Amino acid sequence: MATATAAPDERLATTSLVGRLLKRPEIGALIAAIAVFIFFAVVTDTFATAGGASTWLRTSSTIGVMAVAVAVLMIGGEFDLSAGAMTGFTGLVVGVLTTEYGLNIWAAMVVSLALALGIGAINGILVMRTGLPSFIVTLGTFFVLQGVDLAVPKAIIGQVAIQGMADVPFYDQPKAVFGSAISVLGGNVYASVFWWIGVTALATWILLRTKVGNWIFAVGGAQTASRQIGVPVFKTKVGLFMTTAGAGWLAGMLLLFSVSTVQANTGVGQEFIYIICAVVGGCLLTGGYGSAIGAAFGALIYGMTNQGIVYAGWDNNWLRAFLGVMLLGAVLLNEWVRKRAETSR
Amino acid sequence: MSDTKSTTHEAHPDTSKPAEVGTPIIEVVDIGKRYGSVIALSEVTTSVRAGEVTCVLGDNGAGKSTFIKILAGAHEHTDGTLNIDGVSRHLASPRVALDLGIATVYQDLAVVPLMPVWRNFFLGSEPTTGFGPFKKLDVATMKKTTKSELAAMGIDLRDVDQPIGTLSGGERQCVAIARAVYFGARVLILDEPTAALGVKQSGVVLKYIAKARERGLGVVFITHNPHHAYPVGDRFMLLRRGKSMGDFPKSEITLDELTAMMAGGAELEALSHELSRELGADSEVAKKMELAVEDAEA
Structure with missing residues (x-):
């Protein structure tokens, strides 16, 4: 490795830090996040305070854990529409098993995780074996989960929301891991924020510095070529669906232990x-x-806008309109970036 | 040429030393392939030798694809014998062919356009450092090796970090060739590497074919263009309608003879007669056709 630092090619102009940053895919989102932050910090009084920040960071973090997992799956060339319903499903499993059957809370969480991973594996295997678009396959799983989330709790506990979660023995232990908060500068930083940062760091490391990360980019970019060159396409893709489902479980636990209840339509x-x-x-x-x-x-922008609109006293429904505009803008920007990356010299 | 192989990648033991130039690696004798009652290929005989280029020429549908699929391990042959290093074999899968040092570079090149050149180069066989969960890509080695291996093939890249999609068609072809060579190929099968390229780019690819031959590899060069085949080829095997029209060393055939055989002298003549009958002997097209026939026969 000592000889690895070859002399830089003289045909390459020494790229400035700014120049290198501008080539990264996340640069648009970073600039947009800064703009959104400055906008609400100026327009509202509470946004840039510690109390305000702890609220929008919390919203961003629970969305962010899933957004990162979904992003990794999308890099691998697939969608998972069941990701939202999965967060409610995993919470409900833990809720029903503990409050109704008195199962140990950690054991219930393990069962819930195993079920989530199983559903993720089914998603992946169905997509790979049938060759159907993941959009359709996971749309099916989404509806199945949505139905199960409503029907099963209704049949077992007679209602569609979990009650009395806080009275479950040892509830404090997972609550400390997933639902606690520490006080920083007069505001609260919730556990979910640390999970969010941790998941983002882990995903980034896997994507950029491991074999599996190389395979994820490859199966998403050119599946046939990847197979010809010896990438285990099937394993990579099924693993991706399982990871997304596992992240759904994590988001479900973060929700369950921060508000001590979960509803059938959560997620x-x-x-x-x-x-x-x-x-x-x-x-x-x-x-x-x-x-x-x-x-x-992206999740940070969502969380900030979500709370910023409330602080500004506007109609909350504008959030959706804003998201739609931002999505279209981002897609156009990404397409432009991709065309440049694929063809420019 | 760099001899710094990565820590986790092991070259095939038999491939560590290039065989002596002229040593036959693959010999096919009266090979054939039937799909049920359809005879796709029959009675094809040729050889691939270390440090030599065997050109397989034929028009569309002549059986070129079937022939390379047999060598690449995608289809097993049904007739004749396929000897590799003197041992008769049936290649059951591309993996088996690869393990014997036979690598195929398909027309679509098996590259991922949006990924950087160095990631593409090692895709599927990435070297790593570290242990257990902390195993990470050996990025420095990967970049350095990519640069030096491409340099050995005569490709001087500004930046191995650029997406491979930004390279020209010829350069991409060469990256695919360099990758196959690095991962222990002794025989390279190139499926119409110049088909989609312009004149200049074709020249670049031909140069790399010559380079691969110099490095002691056996090359199977599939093409329908005799002008591309003749300058780099050592041996020419012509296919027409699933049959071999002969297997010639360069010393026994000239470019004109090759072109004439490719164009199908007899068929061309028949077409010329037909045209002059239908359009009248003094029609522009028919005259040109006759000239072409005379050229081919000359």
């Missing part, structure tokens, strides 16, 4: 928010290109 509709965050963060809808950090910034 439904969020799947598109994750995809928007990933695309805003620089992921191509066609796969093979994107960034985990970008998706984390």
